[in-house]
Amino acid sequence: MMQTPRLAQMPPDRGVWLEIDLAAQALTIREGDTCRETFAISSGAHGIGQHEGSGQTPVGWHYVRAVIGDGLPPGSVFRGRRPTGEVFSPALARAHPERDWILTRILWLCGLETGINRGGEVDSQRRYIYLHGTPLDQPMGVPASHGCIRLRDAALLAVCEAAPAGTPVWLHD
Template identity: 65%
Template sequence: MRTPTLAELPPIEDIWLEIDTTQQRLRCWRGPKVLHECSISSGAAGIGEREGSGKTPHGWHYIRAAIGGDRPENAVFRGRRWTGEVYSNALAETHPERDWILTRILWLCGLEKGVNRGGQVDSQRRYIYLHGTPADQPMGMAASHGCIRLRNHDLLYIFSLALPGTAVWLHGGRQSFD
């Protein structure tokens, strides 16, 4: 994956997200300044764009939709809709097979045709999200089904800043913007 040029970076006053799958870190930037940094969990199957792979895509994306802003923390989502449930250990014991999508959803759309947009590599059609996860799930290691999992408190902060249209760069290694 190539490093973007300075000309490709979002305007200096804009919020944008950097997701580093090698370091398992998310950084929320305003231009060249990091506003927030946190651990994430990307796809356990590794990095890749292919539909059905369970892998986390790379490249430039944008937030297509922000879902769940009016729901409680730990709200349970299926098919991008609130189930009416709020996650608890008892609920988890009742449904051990579920891949829990909690609190909020930031749905990604690829910007690079043939890389993460269109055909069998389309991030939006693959339903790639940033979303909350139960507190007992690991962070800082690849363990998801392809989405980016965050702790609820980190997701709530990012959700408050990263509105639909926000640029997101997923990559596999720390890069320099100098």
């Protein structure tokens, strides 16, 4: 059975942190115990899991390793964590139906718990687990991603504003 960290194990800094409730398909920006804002998400279509290549969303304590794309327009397209210079549009989607769209910003997560989401075949950073934008035609509130956390652009920009690199993130079911 998968080990899920408890909230009581939260890092000692009780400032701003992100809670991602995979059962509720929601991301909450918290400041200490206070809920600042909650957004619908879409997590891994294959459920919850830690292993590389699973297409599942990992659980446990993470932190935002990097925020990528600051200053780019909403809808900016990324491949390999680099902007392509494109801005998403329905015409671009029709021209490239095979792409898994990573849009607007990337918050790259790094696990904090050895053997759960850090190291070996369970390393969230090496699995390229992100919070990122997604096209409007993609569902929110249901698992549909390849393991990352998808958000609408406005929600992602609000999260980026509140959660710079180093912000703790707790993913749980």
